[in-house]
Amino acid sequence: xxxxxxxxxxxxLLTTYSSLLTSSWAAPNFTQxxxxxLSSASAQTILEFGSTFRMYFIRDNAQIRTSTSTDGLNWSxxxxxRLSTSTILNTLDASSITACAILPLDTTGYRMLYTALxxxxxxxVLSATSTDGLGWAKESGVRFQASTSTTFIGSxxxxxxxxxxxxxxxxxxxxxxxxxQNYELRSALxxxxxxxxxxxxxxxxxxxxxxxxxxxxxxxxxxxxxAPLANQTTYSQVLSQTSSDGTTFTPESSARLSTxxxxxxxxxxxxxxxxxxxxxxxxxxxxxxxxxxxxxxxDLTQTPSFDSIDPARxxxxxxxTGFTIKGEVFSSxxxxxxxxxxxxxxxxxxxxxLDDQTITGSLTTLNQPLGSxxxxxxxxxxxSTSVEGAVTIDFPSGDIQITDNLFKPKEGGRARIDxxxxxxxxxxxxxxxxxxxxVKTVLDESKSAGTFSVFWNGDTDGGNTVASGLYYLRSxxxxxxxxxxxxxxx
Amino acid sequence: MSRKSLVALKKFIFLxxxxxxxxxxxxxxxxxxxxxxxxxxxxxxxxxxxxxxAGVGTALSAQLESLGYNPAGLTSVEKNSLMTNYINGFSGxxxxxxxVFGTPALAPxxxxxxxxxxxxxxxxxxxxxxxxxxxxxEQDLLTMGSLxxxxxxxxxxxxxxxxxxxxxxxxxxxxxxAFDGGAIMKVPLNQKLGHLSIGxxxxxxxxxxxxxxxxxxxxxxxxxxxxxxxxxxIHPDADFEDEQGKYQLLLAGDYSQTKKEDASYAYGFELxxxxxxxxxxxxxxxxxxxxxxxxASFHFGFGWGWSSSELNYALVKLPKDAGLEHHISYGIKxxxxx
Numbered sequence: 001x002x003x004x005x006x007x008x009x010x011x012x013l014l015t016t017y018s019s020l021l022t023s024s025w026a027a028p029n030f031t032q033x034x035x036x037x038l039s040s041a042s043a044q045t046i047l048e049f050g051s052t053f054r055m056y057f058i059r060d061n062a063q064i065r066t067s068t069s070t071d072g073l074n075w076s077x078x079x080x081x082r083l084s085t086s087t088i089l090n091t092l093d094a095s096s097i098t099a100c101a102i103l104p105l106d107t108t109g110y111r112m113l114y115t116a117l118x119x120x121x122x123x124x125v126l127s128a129t130s131t132d133g134l135g136w137a138k139e140s141g142v143r144f145q146a147s148t149s150t151t152f153i154g155s156x157x158x159x160x161x162x163x164x165x166x167x168x169x170x171x172x173x174x175x176x177x178x179x180x181q182n183y184e185l186r187s188a189l190x191x192x193x194x195x196x197x198x199x200x201x202x203x204x205x206x207x208x209x210x211x212x213x214x215x216x217x218x219x220x221x222x223x224x225x226x227a228p229l230a231n232q233t234t235y236s237q238v239l240s241q242t243s244s245d246g247t248t249f250t251p252e253s254s255a256r257l258s259t260x261x262x263x264x265x266x267x268x269x270x271x272x273x274x275x276x277x278x279x280x281x282x283x284x285x286x287x288x289x290x291x292x293x294x295x296x297x298x299d300l301t302q303t304p305s306f307d308s309i310d311p312a313r314x315x316x317x318x319x320x321t322g323f324t325i326k327g328e329v330f331s332s333x334x335x336x337x338x339x340x341x342x343x344x345x346x347x348x349x350x351x352x353x354l355d356d357q358t359i360t361g362s363l364t365t366l367n368q369p370l371g372s373x374x375x376x377x378x379x380x381x382x383x384s385t386s387v388e389g390a391v392t393i394d395f396p397s398g399d400i401q402i403t404d405n406l407f408k409p410k411e412g413g414r415a416r417i418d419x420x421x422x423x424x425x426x427x428x429x430x431x432x433x434x435x436x437x438x439v440k441t442v443l444d445e446s447k448s449a450g451t452f453s454v455f456w457n458g459d460t461d462g463g464n465t466v467a468s469g470l471y472y473l474r475s476x477x478x479x480x481x482x483x484x485x486x487x488x489x490x
Numbered sequence: 491m492s493r494k495s496l497v498a499l500k501k502f503i504f505l506x507x508x509x510x511x512x513x514x515x516x517x518x519x520x521x522x523x524x525x526x527x528x529x530x531x532x533x534x535x536x537x538x539x540x541x542x543x544a545g546v547g548t549a550l551s552a553q554l555e556s557l558g559y560n561p562a563g564l565t566s567v568e569k570n571s572l573m574t575n576y577i578n579g580f581s582g583x584x585x586x587x588x589x590v591f592g593t594p595a596l597a598p599x600x601x602x603x604x605x606x607x608x609x610x611x612x613x614x615x616x617x618x619x620x621x622x623x624x625x626x627x628e629q630d631l632l633t634m635g636s637l638x639x640x641x642x643x644x645x646x647x648x649x650x651x652x653x654x655x656x657x658x659x660x661x662x663x664x665x666x667x668a669f670d671g672g673a674i675m676k677v678p679l680n681q682k683l684g685h686l687s688i689g690x691x692x693x694x695x696x697x698x699x700x701x702x703x704x705x706x707x708x709x710x711x712x713x714x715x716x717x718x719x720x721x722x723x724i725h726p727d728a729d730f731e732d733e734q735g736k737y738q739l740l741l742a743g744d745y746s747q748t749k750k751e752d753a754s755y756a757y758g759f760e761l762x763x764x765x766x767x768x769x770x771x772x773x774x775x776x777x778x779x780x781x782x783x784x785x786a787s788f789h790f791g792f793g794w795g796w797s798s799s800e801l802n803y804a805l806v807k808l809p810k811d812a813g814l815e816h817h818i819s820y821g822i823k824x825x826x827x828x
Binding site for chain 1: 583
């Protein structure tokens with residue numbers, strides 16, 4: 001293998017390994033719900049007004065309209081429009097509106113940021129304000145644009161940071177034009193509630209389609225975005241990446257949602273918490289092949305998503321083992337139990353949902369059958385996930401304690417060997433010279449689990465006293481395999 | 491066989507019988523057990539090649555490795571040579587190392603000097619009188635000086651003087667002197683029958699050692715053995731054979747008796763090929779089996795030689811469930827052949 005081939009071999013090995021490492025989180029997938037939620041619309045953002053949700057959506061790339069719902073499924077369109085290309089005629093008259101996002105102001109009211117394409121093919125992020133979310137007044141000036149105004153800017157999403165600043169994620173053409181194949185996902189920061197923005201940099205490389213940003217209760221950010229399959233240009237899958245700091249994102253394995261590209265493609269994406277608060281609902285704009293009008297459908301993360309349990313190995317000697325399950329889509333008080341054919345279920349106690357991705361509890365595995373067990377997580381509404389072999393009930397490693405590991409047999413000395421095993425087994429204790437030659441079999445018999453003591457008084461199997469020197473005690477038994485030193489002087 | 495050779499053979503056989511008689515007299519099994527002699531590190535194998543053959547080195551002219559089995563074999567040292575050997579013991583925390591230098595410079599004698607150490611690592615003392623402390627379990631040092639020569643055709647004699655220092659638990663210490671001696675006779679055979687050597691040796695002849703109050707004997711060991719070697723040509727065309735290398739077969743057997751232990755029988759097999767892969771002078775594969783009473787060990791080894799260097803490895807499956815030991819050695823030859 002020449003040097004070049006070696007380089008590529010190890011490069012591929014390394015990248016494959018690192019991609020396996022970085023994409024290991026089992027993110028929850030969406031399941032499509034029936035019925036069209038909105039017709040001819042592109043869902044952008046949702047505001048909550050008490051128990052009512054108001055969804056802002058774009059129709060015909062010209063109007064921002066709203067619908068309201070109390071369950072997130074049935075939406076009633078409100079009359080009129082909130083903002084339209086016809087209302088923003090000024091120095092930056094817009095021929096189309098492609099995206100919008102809203103942030104609540106500290107004082108009162110809201111600021112809407114929206115991307116507008118002017119009649120001179122310039123892309124700007126403009127803004128408007130409202131006190132009630134219905135009537136909007138345009139603010140003067142441009143909130144944000146690329147270094148050259150003809151560079152595509154679109155699909156903006158906002159996230160409030162813990163220090164009061166706002167981060168805007170947006171799509172930008174990486175080559176300065178407007179080709180969806182070159183859209184990359186970038187971010188910018190604002191310290192004055194969206195009036196001015198400073199760019200941060202690229203977050204996800206092209207090609208990235210319209211996306212949604214969600215914040216988990218453990219402060220992680222997940223970006224879910226439309227993406228084409230290889231060698232395709234239309235969006236037929238929803239991928240995701242997560243970040244702990246909002247700037248460095250790690251891809252999550254497989255797709256959250258996908259569609260048959262021969263039937264149509266995704267056009268927009270909005271992900272929002274469902275009414276029960278622990279699930280996520282995606283509002284996907286979907287355009288059937290042959291049509292130019294997208295309708296909004298909904299998709300829900302249904303069952304709990306399991307990633308890992310720590311510890312995955314529990315012991316039959318433990319009365320209660322605290323555990324942490326990583327995953328998602330956990331209700332406020334899910335049940336966790338271990339099942340195994342021919343054995344009674346073990347129900348976890350003290351279940352606590354720490355955040356969107358973590359639940360903790362305790363499992364009592366005392367004297368339970370050894371082997372692998374199936375883990376079952378069931379949400380309050382009965383939706384459950386089973387993971388075969390997620391937990392193994394085992395017994396701890398045996399232990400040896402030697403008292404008087406330096407003794408004088410001619411003066412009545414002897415070594416006391418305390419053996420602890422946690423499962424019934426044959427226990428063998430043999431003394432060897434430093435060259436590995438057998439001197440004495442101290443013990444070779446079946447023993448029950450527990451602690452017991454044996455003694456070596458420095459004799460050989462034939463009853464003679466060994467010569468002064470160092471000897472090794474090889475211990476073998478149930479999960480017991482070790483070598484200890486004993487010194488004999490006479 | 492010439493008259494001179496016959497005389498030499500008769501002398502050797504006489505010497506062989508005398509040595510064997512003395513060996514059995516001094517080391518006959520009183521009770522057939524291990525652990526009844528002290529300074530066990532004197533029994534550490536210093537030769538990785540020979541260890542791959544189950545330690546069958548009594549009749550083998552194994553160059554510097556002969557220092558550990560039969561000093562008469564040092565007559566095979568033809569150039570200045572250096573050998574190092576390292577063993578990670580079966581406990582996982584003990585280490586044994588040796589370095590040996592041999593030279594033919596003092597012709598007709600072949601001489602060798604060696605130093606070996608044994609470090610068993612730490613022991614956490616846990617005594618019923620309340621003492622809890624960490625000490626070095628065992629630290630030993632051995633220096634060796636050997637002389638070998640060929641007083642008669644086909645006959646090699648050798649002797650080694652050893653001086654060792656033992657230290658148990660950094661508290662119980664002793665110094666001791668010991669001697670090794672041996673002879674190897676190359677039995678002339680028809681060339682088609684290969685080469686046969688027989689040998690005898692006595693190792694670790696010395697005084698008892700007292701580490702505390704009572705003296706214990708050191709592991710004196712007497713051995714007799716035989717080695718048969720034959721080159722196996724792979725092609726009838728001699729020139730082509732020389733170009734392609736040759737196979738060399740070695741079969742060896744030892745019978746030995748260590749003081750207070752059962753008799754030990756060991757057998758070794760080596761298949762070597764010269765001119766391997768174009769850049770190796772030789773490569774060898776080894777197998778061995780040793781049985782002492784009911785304690786059997788299995789040995790496996792291989793080695794390569796290139797330029798003036800050689801590297802050998804041996805794996806030993808120790809008796810019963812003691813475990814495995816790994817041995818590795820490196821040797822280099824330099825200077826002119828005497």
